[in-house]
Amino acid sequence: MSYRSKRGASGKVTLQDVAKETGVSAITVSRALREPGKVSNALRDQILNAIENMGYVPDLNARALASGTSAFIGVLLPSLSHPALSAVLSGIEARVRGTDYRIQYSNTHYDPEEEVKQLRAFAAQRPAGVIVAGTERLENLNTIVKEAGCPVVQTIDSSLKMDGIAVGIDHKQAAMAATRHMLSQGYRRFGILGCGHDIRVRLRQSGYCEVMQQAGLFDESLIIWQDAPPSIHLGSRMIRRFIESRPDVDGVLCQSDDLALGVIFESQRLGIRVPEDFGICGYNDLDYAVSTEPPLSTVRVPRFDIGYKAADIVITLGQGGLIKERIFNMGFEMVDRQTTRRLKAAASA
């Protein structure tokens, strides 16, 4: 037996079709699906059965139009290739899986105008919520956030760039911890490598500066920044020029593991001994940090947890729950591996 709707082509089965087949009204079928408790057991089984047989799939557009809300969470990303982001997304997805929510990603390409456009596009679809994952100049987005009529959560950074809720870590503190770590290992003339316009690179820089100043070791020429997306190759290029201009440096704090990996390769090429003569610290603790040669010391950012929490907030709010705080600080951890182990390396030498 084959079911076909009258309107050929797509063979779309509607709620009506199921209703007729089951001998009930459309609304009952609708309820059987969304509020099973409100339909008698017998009827519900019968309906669910028919739905299965006929291959009925709810039209989400119609549902959204009628109910005034779509059960999806919009996720605004600055890039799809940013390796640090994928764990955040895994966290978001982990929280969403098993619920009726869906996720819709959107890529802003580090472009502030795109951010506005896409946040607006999301808002137009009345999503359950929007998660802004590590984007930048969001200053003028406040009005959109207000109009969005849904929760807006920004992540990776625990500082609030606009109205809404933030979940992330304190990047300045993290950079300070990393800087102190290198100092504790005996490095004295190490620089900080960064790139991109992300607000967080400035935060980390300021953390580094503050600690170096306190230690009386601050030197402006140790701050290296370039306007480019982070990449392994960029790390190689930046460190090469840095060392050429400042042959006396004894290490570098990288604002991302990618940069650090490039530095590792370049130091191999240059024949520089790590960690004895040169210390390298990364940022993020990506999967590969444990496999590099030597293994990379870095700052672990709880990226999965951040994503999970962000999604959790949206879902909680969507279900009528309450969120008391507006800022969630998820903490970080300095992971001491080999690239900064000058003391032990020296001791064992």
Added chain:
Amino acid sequence: MSYRSKRGASGKVTLQDVAKETGVSAITVSRALREPGKVSNALRDQILNAIENMGYVPDLNARALASGTSAFIGVLLPSLSHPALSAVLSGIEARVRGTDYRIQYSNTHYDPEEEVKQLRAFAAQRPAGVIVAGTERLENLNTIVKEAGCPVVQTIDSSLKMDGIAVGIDHKQAAMAATRHMLSQGYRRFGILGCGHDIRVRLRQSGYCEVMQQAGLFDESLIIWQDAPPSIHLGSRMIRRFIESRPDVDGVLCQSDDLALGVIFESQRLGIRVPEDFGICGYNDLDYAVSTEPPLSTVRVPRFDIGYKAADIVITLGQGGLIKERIFNMGFEMVDRQTTRRLKAAASA
């Protein structure tokens, strides 16, 4: 002057509101937006102006419901962290940018059941098209594809696993080229490293086997495979065990650059000279392949172009265009860098 709709909260401005404000009918506003040519200049300017002032944003759900199609392209991904995929996505986005289409990503986590569920979820939204980016066991998806009522394009692999259109490369041929390359450089007992259930790993394996057999060098114990997602760390682990069990191997063909990078690190750790004593070939030509030490020989896959083409097909079809072929083979290129340069390394030594 401030415009507010009657229905407070979200402050939603509708087509009707704009129509009233401008003194025209709703449909005219609708046309001014979608088919500007069909509205007189004077009126159009006036309407567009009002739209701007009132902050009107079309309700995409209503639009989709009324028109029977959403201007979005669904993209099914097996993972969000797969580095080889991000270039494909860039290609898709590049083609889509500037058009009225939007992209919706969905992550299947290498789970065949998720593939079915999500493809179905997409179909329910009547998208302009679906791009399946490098997924796996799609055999039983044919019915869904048929019901989808929209173009379904599968990528990265030019072999057709189901009805629809495919754009990608011939992975078997690519692996054969890589194998021949290593042979030409004098490597004789090199293995092939792979992981995951993707159909393509089997294709590449078979390409490797074929060439090795022809050369009379085939040895089953040189085929290494593991059921795990690709990662740098995995490459390290796999090669370590491989070399332990077969100390005589003189190289390895990796089914991904990540694996190859892990192999590079491990050979550094083991003190193995690359490329003199051990050749390494990657697959994909990711950004970092040029920066490793030594730089990685690999097979370049035109990932950006593949994504671009896939999106182009969907859009062309969506606009009533015609696509004659069902398979688009985008070609590959063996990129000879340092990790397989045994001949020149030997010559210059």
Added chain:
DNA sequence: CTGTTAGCGCTTTCAT
């Protein structure tokens, strides 16, 4: 070029 009439498929509200 502009407007009128319907209706997309579903959910809301209010009855029963």
Added chain:
DNA sequence: ATGAAAGCGCTAACAG
């Protein structure tokens, strides 16, 4: 526990 009526915001089809 079930149903009838109304309408979400927009566009297709047909008029004029």
